[in-house]
Amino acid sequence: MASFTDDFNRADSSDLGANWVEVSGDWSIVSNQLSPGAAGGTIILRASGAMATSDNYAQATIAATTAASHGVWCRGNSNITSGYLWRNDGTSWNLFSVVGGSFTSIGSYAAAAAPGDVAKVQAVGSTIKGYVNGVERVSVTDTGVATGTSVGIRSESTSAIRFDDFAAADVTAGATLTTAASTETAQPLTGAKTADLGIASTSEAAQQLVGSKTVTLGTALETAAAQTLAGTVSRTLGTAASVEEAQPLTGAKSATLAVALETNTARPLIPAGTDADIDITVGAPYSAPYSAGAPHADDWEVGTPW
Known part of the structure:
Protein backbone atom coordinates (compact mmCIF):
# COMPACT_ATOMS: atom_id res chain seq x y z
CA MET A 1 0.00 0.00 0.00
CA ALA A 2 1.43 3.36 -1.07
CA SER A 3 0.68 6.80 0.33
CA PHE A 4 1.92 10.35 -0.15
CA THR A 5 1.42 13.66 1.67
CA ASP A 6 2.71 17.21 1.34
CA ASP A 7 1.83 20.20 3.54
CA PHE A 8 3.97 22.62 1.46
CA ASN A 9 5.43 24.10 4.64
CA ARG A 10 8.76 25.24 3.23
CA ALA A 11 10.37 28.29 1.71
CA ASP A 12 8.76 30.08 -1.23
CA SER A 13 10.04 28.54 -4.43
CA SER A 14 9.08 27.67 -7.99
CA ASP A 15 10.77 24.30 -7.40
CA LEU A 16 8.36 21.96 -5.62
CA GLY A 17 10.99 19.27 -5.11
CA ALA A 18 11.55 15.73 -6.32
CA ASN A 19 8.18 14.50 -5.05
CA TRP A 20 6.28 16.41 -7.75
CA VAL A 21 6.13 16.44 -11.56
CA GLU A 22 4.81 19.58 -13.25
CA VAL A 23 2.90 17.95 -16.11
CA SER A 24 2.02 21.42 -17.40
CA GLY A 25 2.35 25.00 -16.22
CA ASP A 26 4.53 26.55 -13.54
CA TRP A 27 3.56 25.70 -9.97
CA SER A 28 5.16 27.25 -6.91
CA ILE A 29 5.08 27.43 -3.14
CA VAL A 30 3.86 30.76 -1.74
CA SER A 31 3.48 31.36 2.01
CA ASN A 32 3.45 27.61 2.79
CA GLN A 33 0.75 26.89 0.22
CA LEU A 34 0.68 25.59 -3.36
CA SER A 35 0.01 28.18 -6.08
CA PRO A 36 -0.91 27.43 -9.72
CA GLY A 37 0.53 30.80 -10.77
CA ALA A 38 -1.29 33.46 -12.80
CA ALA A 39 -0.46 32.64 -16.41
CA GLY A 40 -3.98 31.62 -17.37
CA GLY A 41 -5.10 28.34 -18.90
CA THR A 42 -5.37 24.96 -17.19
CA ILE A 43 -2.28 23.33 -15.70
CA ILE A 44 -1.64 19.93 -14.11
CA LEU A 45 0.57 18.65 -11.29
CA ARG A 46 1.10 15.03 -10.24
CA ALA A 47 2.94 13.22 -7.48
CA SER A 48 6.14 11.70 -8.84
CA GLY A 49 5.57 8.43 -6.98
CA ALA A 50 2.84 6.07 -8.15
CA MET A 51 0.24 4.44 -5.97
CA ALA A 52 0.58 0.66 -5.63
CA THR A 53 -2.86 -0.15 -7.07
CA SER A 54 -5.53 1.40 -9.25
CA ASP A 55 -7.84 1.67 -6.24
CA ASN A 56 -6.72 5.00 -4.83
CA TYR A 57 -7.77 8.46 -3.70
CA ALA A 58 -6.39 11.99 -3.73
CA GLN A 59 -7.40 14.98 -1.63
CA ALA A 60 -6.31 18.55 -1.00
CA THR A 61 -7.44 21.53 1.03
CA ILE A 62 -8.59 24.46 -1.08
CA ALA A 63 -6.97 27.26 0.92
CA ALA A 64 -8.19 30.05 -1.39
CA THR A 65 -10.72 29.83 -4.20
CA THR A 66 -12.42 31.70 -7.02
CA ALA A 67 -14.85 30.97 -9.86
CA ALA A 68 -12.35 28.95 -11.88
CA SER A 69 -11.84 25.23 -12.43
CA HIS A 70 -9.68 23.56 -9.76
CA GLY A 71 -9.64 20.15 -8.11
CA VAL A 72 -8.00 16.78 -7.48
CA TRP A 73 -7.26 13.77 -9.65
CA CYS A 74 -6.98 10.02 -8.95
CA ARG A 75 -6.44 6.83 -10.98
CA GLY A 76 -4.56 8.87 -13.54
CA ASN A 77 -1.96 7.88 -16.09
CA SER A 78 1.51 9.43 -16.09
CA ASN A 79 0.56 12.51 -18.11
CA ILE A 80 -2.92 12.79 -16.55
CA THR A 81 -4.85 12.42 -19.80
CA SER A 82 -7.01 9.73 -18.21
CA GLY A 83 -8.42 9.19 -14.74
CA TYR A 84 -11.06 10.74 -12.50
CA LEU A 85 -11.27 14.46 -11.68
CA TRP A 86 -13.32 16.08 -8.87
CA ARG A 87 -13.32 19.83 -9.31
CA ASN A 88 -15.20 23.02 -8.50
CA ASP A 89 -15.85 25.82 -10.97
CA GLY A 90 -17.32 28.41 -8.61
CA THR A 91 -20.89 27.11 -8.76
CA SER A 92 -20.74 23.32 -8.41
CA TRP A 93 -18.59 20.29 -7.75
CA ASN A 94 -18.33 18.05 -10.80
CA LEU A 95 -16.99 14.50 -11.16
CA PHE A 96 -15.41 13.67 -14.53
CA SER A 97 -14.30 10.48 -16.21
CA VAL A 98 -11.37 11.37 -18.46
CA VAL A 99 -10.33 9.04 -21.29
CA GLY A 100 -7.65 10.10 -23.76
CA GLY A 101 -8.07 13.74 -22.79
CA SER A 102 -11.85 13.63 -23.35
CA PHE A 103 -13.90 14.74 -20.31
CA THR A 104 -17.29 13.19 -19.48
CA SER A 105 -19.32 14.51 -16.56
CA ILE A 106 -20.58 11.56 -14.47
CA GLY A 107 -21.92 13.39 -11.41
CA SER A 108 -22.31 16.79 -9.76
CA TYR A 109 -23.13 18.53 -6.49
CA ALA A 110 -24.40 22.12 -6.54
CA ALA A 111 -22.25 24.21 -4.20
CA ALA A 112 -19.45 26.71 -4.63
CA ALA A 113 -16.10 25.88 -3.08
CA ALA A 114 -15.23 27.77 0.09
CA PRO A 115 -11.81 28.48 1.59
CA GLY A 116 -10.84 25.56 3.77
CA ASP A 117 -12.87 22.96 1.86
CA VAL A 118 -11.20 19.56 1.57
CA ALA A 119 -11.81 18.03 -1.86
CA LYS A 120 -11.38 14.27 -2.23
CA VAL A 121 -11.83 11.94 -5.19
CA GLN A 122 -11.74 8.16 -4.82
CA ALA A 123 -11.85 5.23 -7.25
CA VAL A 124 -12.36 1.67 -5.99
CA GLY A 125 -13.25 -0.79 -8.72
CA SER A 126 -16.07 0.78 -10.71
CA THR A 127 -17.27 2.88 -7.75
CA ILE A 128 -16.15 6.49 -8.09
CA LYS A 129 -16.82 9.02 -5.33
CA GLY A 130 -16.41 12.73 -4.71
CA TYR A 131 -16.23 14.14 -1.17
CA VAL A 132 -16.28 17.63 0.31
CA ASN A 133 -15.02 17.96 3.89
CA GLY A 134 -15.31 14.21 4.41
CA VAL A 135 -18.96 14.08 3.29
CA GLU A 136 -19.75 11.92 0.27
CA ARG A 137 -21.46 14.18 -2.29
CA VAL A 138 -21.35 12.01 -5.42
CA SER A 139 -21.09 8.24 -5.83
CA VAL A 140 -21.42 6.65 -9.26
CA THR A 141 -20.61 3.44 -11.09
CA ASP A 142 -18.28 4.04 -14.02
CA THR A 143 -16.01 1.70 -15.98
CA GLY A 144 -14.42 4.30 -18.26
CA VAL A 145 -11.03 4.19 -16.53
CA ALA A 146 -10.10 0.77 -15.12
CA THR A 147 -6.43 1.36 -14.27
CA GLY A 148 -4.18 4.21 -13.21
CA THR A 149 -1.77 4.88 -10.36
CA SER A 150 -1.04 8.59 -10.70
CA VAL A 151 -2.60 11.22 -8.43
CA GLY A 152 -2.46 14.99 -8.51
CA ILE A 153 -4.08 18.40 -8.90
CA ARG A 154 -5.60 20.19 -11.92
CA SER A 155 -6.31 23.92 -11.85
CA GLU A 156 -6.68 27.05 -13.84
CA SER A 157 -3.58 29.20 -13.46
CA THR A 158 -4.89 32.15 -11.44
CA SER A 159 -3.38 33.88 -8.42
CA ALA A 160 -6.70 33.68 -6.50
CA ILE A 161 -6.35 29.90 -6.02
CA ARG A 162 -4.25 28.18 -3.36
CA PHE A 163 -3.98 24.54 -2.27
CA ASP A 164 -2.67 23.00 0.93
CA ASP A 165 -2.24 19.63 2.66
CA PHE A 166 -2.30 17.23 -0.28
CA ALA A 167 -2.73 13.52 0.55
CA ALA A 168 -3.15 10.35 -1.50
CA ALA A 169 -3.10 6.62 -0.84
CA ASP A 170 -4.30 3.24 -1.99
CA VAL A 171 -7.73 2.16 -0.78
CA THR A 172 -8.20 -1.31 0.66
CA ALA A 173 -11.77 -2.51 0.49
Whole structure:
Protein backbone atom coordinates (compact mmCIF):
# COMPACT_ATOMS: atom_id res chain seq x y z
CA MET A 1 0.00 0.00 0.00
CA ALA A 2 1.43 3.36 -1.07
CA SER A 3 0.68 6.80 0.33
CA PHE A 4 1.92 10.35 -0.15
CA THR A 5 1.42 13.66 1.67
CA ASP A 6 2.71 17.21 1.34
CA ASP A 7 1.83 20.20 3.54
CA PHE A 8 3.97 22.62 1.46
CA ASN A 9 5.43 24.10 4.64
CA ARG A 10 8.76 25.24 3.23
CA ALA A 11 10.37 28.29 1.71
CA ASP A 12 8.76 30.08 -1.23
CA SER A 13 10.04 28.54 -4.43
CA SER A 14 9.08 27.67 -7.99
CA ASP A 15 10.77 24.30 -7.40
CA LEU A 16 8.36 21.96 -5.62
CA GLY A 17 10.99 19.27 -5.11
CA ALA A 18 11.55 15.73 -6.32
CA ASN A 19 8.18 14.50 -5.05
CA TRP A 20 6.28 16.41 -7.75
CA VAL A 21 6.13 16.44 -11.56
CA GLU A 22 4.81 19.58 -13.25
CA VAL A 23 2.90 17.95 -16.11
CA SER A 24 2.02 21.42 -17.40
CA GLY A 25 2.35 25.00 -16.22
CA ASP A 26 4.53 26.55 -13.54
CA TRP A 27 3.56 25.70 -9.97
CA SER A 28 5.16 27.25 -6.91
CA ILE A 29 5.08 27.43 -3.14
CA VAL A 30 3.86 30.76 -1.74
CA SER A 31 3.48 31.36 2.01
CA ASN A 32 3.45 27.61 2.79
CA GLN A 33 0.75 26.89 0.22
CA LEU A 34 0.68 25.59 -3.36
CA SER A 35 0.01 28.18 -6.08
CA PRO A 36 -0.91 27.43 -9.72
CA GLY A 37 0.53 30.80 -10.77
CA ALA A 38 -1.29 33.46 -12.80
CA ALA A 39 -0.46 32.64 -16.41
CA GLY A 40 -3.98 31.62 -17.37
CA GLY A 41 -5.10 28.34 -18.90
CA THR A 42 -5.37 24.96 -17.19
CA ILE A 43 -2.28 23.33 -15.70
CA ILE A 44 -1.64 19.93 -14.11
CA LEU A 45 0.57 18.65 -11.29
CA ARG A 46 1.10 15.03 -10.24
CA ALA A 47 2.94 13.22 -7.48
CA SER A 48 6.14 11.70 -8.84
CA GLY A 49 5.57 8.43 -6.98
CA ALA A 50 2.84 6.07 -8.15
CA MET A 51 0.24 4.44 -5.97
CA ALA A 52 0.58 0.66 -5.63
CA THR A 53 -2.86 -0.15 -7.07
CA SER A 54 -5.53 1.40 -9.25
CA ASP A 55 -7.84 1.67 -6.24
CA ASN A 56 -6.72 5.00 -4.83
CA TYR A 57 -7.77 8.46 -3.70
CA ALA A 58 -6.39 11.99 -3.73
CA GLN A 59 -7.40 14.98 -1.63
CA ALA A 60 -6.31 18.55 -1.00
CA THR A 61 -7.44 21.53 1.03
CA ILE A 62 -8.59 24.46 -1.08
CA ALA A 63 -6.97 27.26 0.92
CA ALA A 64 -8.19 30.05 -1.39
CA THR A 65 -10.72 29.83 -4.20
CA THR A 66 -12.42 31.70 -7.02
CA ALA A 67 -14.85 30.97 -9.86
CA ALA A 68 -12.35 28.95 -11.88
CA SER A 69 -11.84 25.23 -12.43
CA HIS A 70 -9.68 23.56 -9.76
CA GLY A 71 -9.64 20.15 -8.11
CA VAL A 72 -8.00 16.78 -7.48
CA TRP A 73 -7.26 13.77 -9.65
CA CYS A 74 -6.98 10.02 -8.95
CA ARG A 75 -6.44 6.83 -10.98
CA GLY A 76 -4.56 8.87 -13.54
CA ASN A 77 -1.96 7.88 -16.09
CA SER A 78 1.51 9.43 -16.09
CA ASN A 79 0.56 12.51 -18.11
CA ILE A 80 -2.92 12.79 -16.55
CA THR A 81 -4.85 12.42 -19.80
CA SER A 82 -7.01 9.73 -18.21
CA GLY A 83 -8.42 9.19 -14.74
CA TYR A 84 -11.06 10.74 -12.50
CA LEU A 85 -11.27 14.46 -11.68
CA TRP A 86 -13.32 16.08 -8.87
CA ARG A 87 -13.32 19.83 -9.31
CA ASN A 88 -15.20 23.02 -8.50
CA ASP A 89 -15.85 25.82 -10.97
CA GLY A 90 -17.32 28.41 -8.61
CA THR A 91 -20.89 27.11 -8.76
CA SER A 92 -20.74 23.32 -8.41
CA TRP A 93 -18.59 20.29 -7.75
CA ASN A 94 -18.33 18.05 -10.80
CA LEU A 95 -16.99 14.50 -11.16
CA PHE A 96 -15.41 13.67 -14.53
CA SER A 97 -14.30 10.48 -16.21
CA VAL A 98 -11.37 11.37 -18.46
CA VAL A 99 -10.33 9.04 -21.29
CA GLY A 100 -7.65 10.10 -23.76
CA GLY A 101 -8.07 13.74 -22.79
CA SER A 102 -11.85 13.63 -23.35
CA PHE A 103 -13.90 14.74 -20.31
CA THR A 104 -17.29 13.19 -19.48
CA SER A 105 -19.32 14.51 -16.56
CA ILE A 106 -20.58 11.56 -14.47
CA GLY A 107 -21.92 13.39 -11.41
CA SER A 108 -22.31 16.79 -9.76
CA TYR A 109 -23.13 18.53 -6.49
CA ALA A 110 -24.40 22.12 -6.54
CA ALA A 111 -22.25 24.21 -4.20
CA ALA A 112 -19.45 26.71 -4.63
CA ALA A 113 -16.10 25.88 -3.08
CA ALA A 114 -15.23 27.77 0.09
CA PRO A 115 -11.81 28.48 1.59
CA GLY A 116 -10.84 25.56 3.77
CA ASP A 117 -12.87 22.96 1.86
CA VAL A 118 -11.20 19.56 1.57
CA ALA A 119 -11.81 18.03 -1.86
CA LYS A 120 -11.38 14.27 -2.23
CA VAL A 121 -11.83 11.94 -5.19
CA GLN A 122 -11.74 8.16 -4.82
CA ALA A 123 -11.85 5.23 -7.25
CA VAL A 124 -12.36 1.67 -5.99
CA GLY A 125 -13.25 -0.79 -8.72
CA SER A 126 -16.07 0.78 -10.71
CA THR A 127 -17.27 2.88 -7.75
CA ILE A 128 -16.15 6.49 -8.09
CA LYS A 129 -16.82 9.02 -5.33
CA GLY A 130 -16.41 12.73 -4.71
CA TYR A 131 -16.23 14.14 -1.17
CA VAL A 132 -16.28 17.63 0.31
CA ASN A 133 -15.02 17.96 3.89
CA GLY A 134 -15.31 14.21 4.41
CA VAL A 135 -18.96 14.08 3.29
CA GLU A 136 -19.75 11.92 0.27
CA ARG A 137 -21.46 14.18 -2.29
CA VAL A 138 -21.35 12.01 -5.42
CA SER A 139 -21.09 8.24 -5.83
CA VAL A 140 -21.42 6.65 -9.26
CA THR A 141 -20.61 3.44 -11.09
CA ASP A 142 -18.28 4.04 -14.02
CA THR A 143 -16.01 1.70 -15.98
CA GLY A 144 -14.42 4.30 -18.26
CA VAL A 145 -11.03 4.19 -16.53
CA ALA A 146 -10.10 0.77 -15.12
CA THR A 147 -6.43 1.36 -14.27
CA GLY A 148 -4.18 4.21 -13.21
CA THR A 149 -1.77 4.88 -10.36
CA SER A 150 -1.04 8.59 -10.70
CA VAL A 151 -2.60 11.22 -8.43
CA GLY A 152 -2.46 14.99 -8.51
CA ILE A 153 -4.08 18.40 -8.90
CA ARG A 154 -5.60 20.19 -11.92
CA SER A 155 -6.31 23.92 -11.85
CA GLU A 156 -6.68 27.05 -13.84
CA SER A 157 -3.58 29.20 -13.46
CA THR A 158 -4.89 32.15 -11.44
CA SER A 159 -3.38 33.88 -8.42
CA ALA A 160 -6.70 33.68 -6.50
CA ILE A 161 -6.35 29.90 -6.02
CA ARG A 162 -4.25 28.18 -3.36
CA PHE A 163 -3.98 24.54 -2.27
CA ASP A 164 -2.67 23.00 0.93
CA ASP A 165 -2.24 19.63 2.66
CA PHE A 166 -2.30 17.23 -0.28
CA ALA A 167 -2.73 13.52 0.55
CA ALA A 168 -3.15 10.35 -1.50
CA ALA A 169 -3.10 6.62 -0.84
CA ASP A 170 -4.30 3.24 -1.99
CA VAL A 171 -7.73 2.16 -0.78
CA THR A 172 -8.20 -1.31 0.66
CA ALA A 173 -11.77 -2.51 0.49
CA GLY A 174 -13.29 -3.72 3.77
CA ALA A 175 -15.63 -6.61 4.52
CA THR A 176 -19.35 -5.87 4.78
CA LEU A 177 -22.02 -8.49 5.45
CA THR A 178 -25.41 -7.65 4.00
CA THR A 179 -28.47 -7.42 6.22
CA ALA A 180 -30.68 -9.75 4.20
CA ALA A 181 -28.21 -12.45 3.16
CA SER A 182 -29.43 -15.94 3.98
CA THR A 183 -26.16 -17.82 3.52
CA GLU A 184 -23.19 -16.05 5.09
CA THR A 185 -21.75 -19.05 6.82
CA ALA A 186 -18.18 -18.85 5.54
CA GLN A 187 -17.30 -15.15 5.76
CA PRO A 188 -13.70 -14.93 7.08
CA LEU A 189 -13.00 -11.61 8.78
CA THR A 190 -9.48 -10.52 9.72
CA GLY A 191 -8.00 -7.19 10.72
CA ALA A 192 -9.86 -4.17 12.08
CA LYS A 193 -13.35 -4.83 10.75
CA THR A 194 -16.90 -4.97 12.03
CA ALA A 195 -19.29 -7.78 11.18
CA ASP A 196 -22.89 -6.62 11.29
CA LEU A 197 -25.08 -9.70 10.89
CA GLY A 198 -28.45 -8.74 9.49
CA ILE A 199 -31.73 -9.20 11.32
CA ALA A 200 -33.21 -11.35 8.55
CA SER A 201 -30.36 -13.83 8.20
CA THR A 202 -31.30 -17.41 9.10
CA SER A 203 -28.13 -19.36 8.44
CA GLU A 204 -25.09 -17.68 9.97
CA ALA A 205 -23.93 -20.56 12.08
CA ALA A 206 -20.29 -20.75 10.99
CA GLN A 207 -19.12 -17.14 11.15
CA GLN A 208 -15.50 -17.21 12.25
CA LEU A 209 -14.46 -13.92 13.88
CA VAL A 210 -10.94 -13.10 15.05
CA GLY A 211 -9.29 -9.93 16.28
CA SER A 212 -11.02 -6.75 17.45
CA LYS A 213 -14.60 -7.04 16.22
CA THR A 214 -18.19 -6.70 17.34
CA VAL A 215 -20.92 -9.18 16.51
CA THR A 216 -24.54 -8.13 16.81
CA LEU A 217 -27.12 -10.82 16.16
CA GLY A 218 -30.47 -9.56 14.93
CA THR A 219 -33.75 -9.99 16.75
CA ALA A 220 -35.17 -12.52 14.28
CA LEU A 221 -32.36 -15.08 14.18
CA GLU A 222 -33.63 -18.63 14.60
CA THR A 223 -30.54 -20.78 14.19
CA ALA A 224 -27.44 -19.25 15.72
CA ALA A 225 -26.34 -22.23 17.71
CA ALA A 226 -22.83 -22.70 16.34
CA GLN A 227 -21.46 -19.14 16.38
CA THR A 228 -17.79 -19.30 17.35
CA LEU A 229 -16.28 -16.12 18.78
CA ALA A 230 -12.58 -15.54 19.49
CA GLY A 231 -10.65 -12.48 20.61
CA THR A 232 -12.15 -9.34 22.13
CA VAL A 233 -15.77 -9.81 21.16
CA SER A 234 -19.08 -8.64 22.58
CA ARG A 235 -22.00 -11.02 22.10
CA THR A 236 -25.61 -9.81 22.25
CA LEU A 237 -28.36 -12.40 21.81
CA GLY A 238 -31.57 -11.19 20.19
CA THR A 239 -34.83 -11.04 22.12
CA ALA A 240 -36.69 -13.50 19.90
CA ALA A 241 -34.03 -16.18 19.39
CA SER A 242 -35.33 -19.61 20.32
CA VAL A 243 -32.47 -22.03 19.69
CA GLU A 244 -29.16 -20.71 21.04
CA GLU A 245 -28.29 -23.50 23.45
CA ALA A 246 -24.77 -24.25 22.24
CA GLN A 247 -23.19 -20.80 22.18
CA PRO A 248 -19.55 -21.20 23.31
CA LEU A 249 -18.34 -17.99 25.00
CA THR A 250 -14.72 -17.63 26.05
CA GLY A 251 -12.49 -14.79 27.17
CA ALA A 252 -13.66 -11.27 28.01
CA LYS A 253 -17.29 -11.54 26.89
CA SER A 254 -20.77 -11.09 28.23
CA ALA A 255 -23.92 -13.09 27.55
CA THR A 256 -27.27 -11.38 27.88
CA LEU A 257 -30.10 -13.90 27.70
CA ALA A 258 -33.42 -12.61 26.46
CA VAL A 259 -36.46 -12.76 28.77
CA ALA A 260 -38.47 -14.81 26.27
CA LEU A 261 -36.00 -17.68 25.86
CA GLU A 262 -37.60 -21.02 26.71
CA THR A 263 -34.77 -23.49 26.11
CA ASN A 264 -31.67 -22.58 28.10
CA THR A 265 -30.83 -26.00 29.49
CA ALA A 266 -27.76 -26.81 27.36
CA ARG A 267 -25.68 -23.61 27.49
CA PRO A 268 -22.00 -24.64 27.99
CA LEU A 269 -20.83 -21.20 29.12
CA ILE A 270 -18.36 -22.13 31.87
CA PRO A 271 -16.84 -25.39 33.04
CA ALA A 272 -18.43 -26.95 36.10
CA GLY A 273 -16.59 -26.29 39.34
CA THR A 274 -14.65 -23.26 38.08
CA ASP A 275 -14.90 -19.61 39.09
CA ALA A 276 -15.46 -17.80 35.79
CA ASP A 277 -16.08 -14.09 35.42
CA ILE A 278 -19.31 -14.57 33.53
CA ASP A 279 -22.68 -13.61 35.00
CA ILE A 280 -25.92 -14.83 33.53
CA THR A 281 -29.24 -13.22 34.31
CA VAL A 282 -32.34 -15.05 33.16
CA GLY A 283 -35.67 -13.31 33.49
CA ALA A 284 -39.21 -14.62 33.87
CA PRO A 285 -40.82 -16.89 32.76
CA TYR A 286 -37.86 -19.25 33.02
CA SER A 287 -38.99 -22.67 34.29
CA ALA A 288 -37.95 -26.33 34.67
CA PRO A 289 -35.65 -28.10 35.22
CA TYR A 290 -34.63 -25.52 37.85
CA SER A 291 -36.61 -24.26 40.77
CA ALA A 292 -36.26 -21.43 43.24
CA GLY A 293 -33.59 -22.09 45.84
CA ALA A 294 -31.81 -24.84 43.88
CA PRO A 295 -27.99 -24.72 44.12
CA HIS A 296 -26.18 -23.02 41.22
CA ALA A 297 -22.42 -22.78 40.64
CA ASP A 298 -19.97 -20.49 38.90
CA ASP A 299 -21.15 -16.98 39.83
CA TRP A 300 -24.48 -17.22 38.05
CA GLU A 301 -27.00 -14.53 38.87
CA VAL A 302 -30.51 -15.82 38.41
CA GLY A 303 -33.65 -13.74 38.22
CA THR A 304 -37.04 -14.82 39.54
CA PRO A 305 -38.70 -17.25 39.25
CA TRP A 306 -35.54 -19.33 38.57
